[in-house]
Amino acid sequence: MRLLTATLSPTPVPWLPVLANIEPPALRRKAAVHKLITKAVEHEECALHDDFVFPSQQKLMSRKPLWSNIQPLNTTARWRDDWKLAVVVNNFFVEDPAIRQPGFDLPRRQWCLLNRFRTAQGHCGAYHKRWGLASNVIVLKSRRE
Numbered sequence: 001m002r003l004l005t006a007t008l009s010p011t012p013v014p015w016l017p018v019l020a021n022i023e024p025p026a027l028r029r030k031a032a033v034h035k036l037i038t039k040a041v042e043h044e045e046c047a048l049h050d051d052f053v054f055p056s057q058q059k060l061m062s063r064k065p066l067w068s069n070i071q072p073l074n075t076t077a078r079w080r081d082d083w084k085l086a087v088v089v090n091n092f093f094v095e096d097p098a099i100r101q102p103g104f105d106l107p108r109r110q111w112c113l114l115n116r117f118r119t120a121q122g123h124c125g126a127y128h129k130r131w132g133l134a135s136n137v138i139v140l141k142s143r144r145e
Contacts, residue, residue: 006112011121014086017079018097019115021104024082027075034073089120 002009005019017024023031040048076098083097094101103114116122 005115006108007115007119008121011119012088014083014088015119018083018094019101019118021100023075023079027078030073031075090118093118
């Protein structure tokens with residue numbers, strides 16, 4: 001997602017799906033598991049059908065099979081809730097993470113710059129020092145006369 005959004009490495013991870021307009025990986029995985037289990041339960045000829053309909057006794061209590069907590073998942077609503085709870089800089093710029101953000105259709109160079117402003121992660125002397133790309137940072141101070 002960093003390639004799609006053209007953000008820098010220190011960009012907070014919750015920003016990446018929002019800028020790329022792709023649901024977060026955890027939510028996509030849960031939706032895929034739910035789809036797989038639903039398909040296996042509906043089709044008796046499926047090899048996994050018996051495993052989901054007639055689960056075997058759990059041997060280790062620490063193991064939690066996929067089918068133990070199956071619930072319909074509204075990924076968009078869950079994504080919105082997760083975004084409201086996310087503690088990232090400038091998250092107030094985005095009210096709904098599930099929609100394309102303004103400027104999505106800009107040329108690549110402007111889109112990159114806009115994303116770096118949104119996430120407050122850009123190329124400047126202070127960040128170069130923090131990342132180890134510069135040995136020192138020159139700070140200009142105004143003279144008091």
